Amino acid sequence: MAAVSLLLVAVNLACFSFSGTLVSGGRSFSIDYKNNCFLKDGKPFQYISGSIHYSRIPPYYWKDRLVKMYMTGLNAIQVYVPWNFHEAVQGVHNFTGDRDLERFLDLANQTGLLVILRPGPYICAEWEMGGLPAWLLQKPNIILRSADTDYVQALSSWLAVLLPKVKPWLYINGGNIISVQVENEYGSYYACDYNYMRHLRTLFRFFLGEDVVLFTTDGNTDKEMTCGTLEGLYATIDFGTDTNITEAFNRQRRFEPRGPLVNSEFYTGWLDHWGDQHAVVDVQKVSRVLGEMLTMGANVNMYMFEGGTNFGYWNGADHDTRFRSVVTSYDYDAPLSEAGDPTEKLLAIRDVIKQFREIPSGPMPPATPKFAYGFVKLKKVGNISGLLDTLSPLGPVKSQYPLTFEEMKQYYGYMLYQTTLPRDLSESTPLISPLNGVHDRAYVSINGVFQGLLERDTVLVMNITGQQGDTMDILVENMGRVNFGSKINDYKGLLSNLILGKDVLTDWKIYPLDIDGAIAGGWPVSVSPQSSASTQTEPIVGPSFYMGTLQPNNLAWDTFLKLKEWTKGQVWINGVNLGRYWPARGPQQTLYVPGPLLSTTLPNNITVLELEKAPAHLRILLMDRPQLSGPDKKS
Incomplete structure (x- = not known):
C-alpha cells in the first residue's frame, strides 16, 4: 500500500460512506461526481470485471465460461463487438449462431453478470484489422477512424443496425449493460480527429439515449488521454502490473477531476506473436496490484479474464518496425485458460476479491474434460495448383498486373496468382518484390515444383530457374491485418509488381480460393489411390492438402x-x-480443439493445408494438454 496515495483513497472511498436515494423508476446507473463513484439504483457501486470475447469462444461454452467468472467473484464482464465478425460483406449482417450477441448478453444476465459493452466501431483486441471490415479498403484513399466521409457513412450504417439491438439490454431499460465505450484507445491513433469522436458521441446518444453512461479508454500517457477523451464521455485509463498506480490514477484525475477511478484494461497477461517467447505475467503481481486498486475504491476490468482462440483467419497483427502476426491461441496467460480452465491465477484473484465483496458460495466449476485421442495418419489429397476446379469454381480473373485481395473481394485466407515465365532461366534468376509488396507470404512453384517463398518485410528476393512458358504459381497468404497503430489500412495479396531478373511479370490469372466453402461442403471426401502415403519416405514440399479421419469415440472431449x-x-x-x-x-x-466439434458416431474429418513442407510420417497427434511455449525440439 505504500505506493497508494492516501488522498486518492480518501477521496474515492467517500463514495462508499454515501447513502444515496433510489432513483424513481427503480433501475438506474450513473456517475456520482460529488462522491467519486458509480451509482447503481441510487447506491454506490464498484465493479470488478473481466474481459471475455464471445467471438473467440464456441457458443456451446459461453455459459461455462460466464459461470466460472461469476463464481470467481466478478460482478461484471467487459465485451467487445467486432464489426467485421457481424458484417463480413457490406450490408449483410449476421447475428446468429456463434455471432448471436443478444444470446450472449442474455446468458450473462442469467448468470448474474453486468456488462460493460465496447461496440467500437474499432476495437483493436489483437483481432483482424481491429474489428474493422476489410471491405472498407475498397475505397483506396479511405482514412479509417476519422471524419472521412466514406468511413463515417459505413460506420453510421453499421451502428444504426447494432445500437438498436443493444438498447433493450441497457441496465436502465431492464437489461444488464451498465456502460458503453465509444471507440477504443483513440488517443493511440495518429488521426486525433475530434470531429470523428463528436460524430460517434452524437450517434451513441441518438440510438442509446441521454441516460446511459458513455466512456472512453486510453493508455497511460498524456498524449493518449488528450486525443482519446471528449467532453460528455467519461475518461478511463488502462495499465498493467508494472505501472505506478498512483501516477496512473492521478493522470485519469487530470482529465476527470471528479468521478470514479477506473482501470478499463488491467493486464492479467499478454498476447503472443509468431516468433515471440510465450508471454507470462506473474500471479503475485496481478494479485498485489488488483488488491491495491480495489482498496482505493477503483473499478477494475481485468483484460483478459479468458482470452479464447483466434479461430479461422481472425487473428490480428502488429506493425511497429516490421509485420508480426498474432498466433492462433489467445490464451493470454489469463485466469481462465484458452480452454476455459481455472488456473492458479484465477484462484489467487478470487482470494483477493473475497476481501472486498461477498463471493458466490459453492464450488468453482471444474475444467472441461480433456482426452488424448492419439495419432492420426493423413494422406495427401493434392497440390493446390491441381485442385483449382474445386477450390476456385468460378475460375480466374485475368489481369495484366496483380490485383489485391480487396480488389478481388476476397478478404481472408489465400489467393493463387498464376503467370508464365517470359524467357528461359537456365541459371538461378532473382524473383524480387522491390516495393515490399507481398502481403504477407508468397509460396512460389514452377510447373508444380515448390521453389521457395517471399515474406513481407523479411524475404524480398528468391532465386528460380525454368523454361520460357513454364507455369509460375504464387500462393499468397493473408496472415491477418494489422489491428493497432497507423498501418491498419493493411491491404493483402500482391500489392505491387514482381520482377524476374529484369522483367516485370504481367498477364496474371488470379484465382480466389474458397477453401473454407469447399471443406464446409464436404470436400475432400476421399483421396485417390496414388496419393497414399504408406510408402512415403521423404518430406513433401509445397502447398498441398492432406486429410485423415479420427474414428468416433464415445467421448467428445476437448483435445489439442x-x-x-x-x-x-x-x-x-x-x-x-x-x-x-x-x-x-x-x-x-x-x-485447441473444442470437444463438441467432434462426433461420437461418425468419422471426424481432419483436413490440413501444409504450405511448405510436410513430414514423411504424415502423422498428427491429439493430446490432452496444450503446449503454448516452443518450439520444443525434443518432443
Whole structure:
C-alpha cells in the first residue's frame, strides 16, 4: 500500500460512506461526481470485471465460461463487438449462431453478470484489422477512424443496425449493460480527429439515449488521454502490473477531476506473436496490484479474464518496425485458460476479491474434460495448383498486373496468382518484390515444383530457374491485418509488381480460393489411390492438402492438436477452421480443439493445408494438454 496515495483513497472511498436515494423508476446507473463513484439504483457501486470475447469462444461454452467468472467473484464482464465478425460483406449482417450477441448478453444476465459493452466501431483486441471490415479498403484513399466521409457513412450504417439491438439490454431499460465505450484507445491513433469522436458521441446518444453512461479508454500517457477523451464521455485509463498506480490514477484525475477511478484494461497477461517467447505475467503481481486498486475504491476490468482462440483467419497483427502476426491461441496467460480452465491465477484473484465483496458460495466449476485421442495418419489429397476446379469454381480473373485481395473481394485466407515465365532461366534468376509488396507470404512453384517463398518485410528476393512458358504459381497468404497503430489500412495479396531478373511479370490469372466453402461442403471426401502415403519416405514440399479421419469415440472431449515436424499451415476439423499452425516459428505448438466439434458416431474429418513442407510420417497427434511455449525440439 505504500505506493497508494492516501488522498486518492480518501477521496474515492467517500463514495462508499454515501447513502444515496433510489432513483424513481427503480433501475438506474450513473456517475456520482460529488462522491467519486458509480451509482447503481441510487447506491454506490464498484465493479470488478473481466474481459471475455464471445467471438473467440464456441457458443456451446459461453455459459461455462460466464459461470466460472461469476463464481470467481466478478460482478461484471467487459465485451467487445467486432464489426467485421457481424458484417463480413457490406450490408449483410449476421447475428446468429456463434455471432448471436443478444444470446450472449442474455446468458450473462442469467448468470448474474453486468456488462460493460465496447461496440467500437474499432476495437483493436489483437483481432483482424481491429474489428474493422476489410471491405472498407475498397475505397483506396479511405482514412479509417476519422471524419472521412466514406468511413463515417459505413460506420453510421453499421451502428444504426447494432445500437438498436443493444438498447433493450441497457441496465436502465431492464437489461444488464451498465456502460458503453465509444471507440477504443483513440488517443493511440495518429488521426486525433475530434470531429470523428463528436460524430460517434452524437450517434451513441441518438440510438442509446441521454441516460446511459458513455466512456472512453486510453493508455497511460498524456498524449493518449488528450486525443482519446471528449467532453460528455467519461475518461478511463488502462495499465498493467508494472505501472505506478498512483501516477496512473492521478493522470485519469487530470482529465476527470471528479468521478470514479477506473482501470478499463488491467493486464492479467499478454498476447503472443509468431516468433515471440510465450508471454507470462506473474500471479503475485496481478494479485498485489488488483488488491491495491480495489482498496482505493477503483473499478477494475481485468483484460483478459479468458482470452479464447483466434479461430479461422481472425487473428490480428502488429506493425511497429516490421509485420508480426498474432498466433492462433489467445490464451493470454489469463485466469481462465484458452480452454476455459481455472488456473492458479484465477484462484489467487478470487482470494483477493473475497476481501472486498461477498463471493458466490459453492464450488468453482471444474475444467472441461480433456482426452488424448492419439495419432492420426493423413494422406495427401493434392497440390493446390491441381485442385483449382474445386477450390476456385468460378475460375480466374485475368489481369495484366496483380490485383489485391480487396480488389478481388476476397478478404481472408489465400489467393493463387498464376503467370508464365517470359524467357528461359537456365541459371538461378532473382524473383524480387522491390516495393515490399507481398502481403504477407508468397509460396512460389514452377510447373508444380515448390521453389521457395517471399515474406513481407523479411524475404524480398528468391532465386528460380525454368523454361520460357513454364507455369509460375504464387500462393499468397493473408496472415491477418494489422489491428493497432497507423498501418491498419493493411491491404493483402500482391500489392505491387514482381520482377524476374529484369522483367516485370504481367498477364496474371488470379484465382480466389474458397477453401473454407469447399471443406464446409464436404470436400475432400476421399483421396485417390496414388496419393497414399504408406510408402512415403521423404518430406513433401509445397502447398498441398492432406486429410485423415479420427474414428468416433464415445467421448467428445476437448483435445489439442500437435503437428510435430509439420511446417506451417491451416487445419480444419469437421469443416471448422481451427486456425493457423507454425510450430517451427512458435511459440504455439498445439491447436485447441473444442470437444463438441467432434462426433461420437461418425468419422471426424481432419483436413490440413501444409504450405511448405510436410513430414514423411504424415502423422498428427491429439493430446490432452496444450503446449503454448516452443518450439520444443525434443518432443
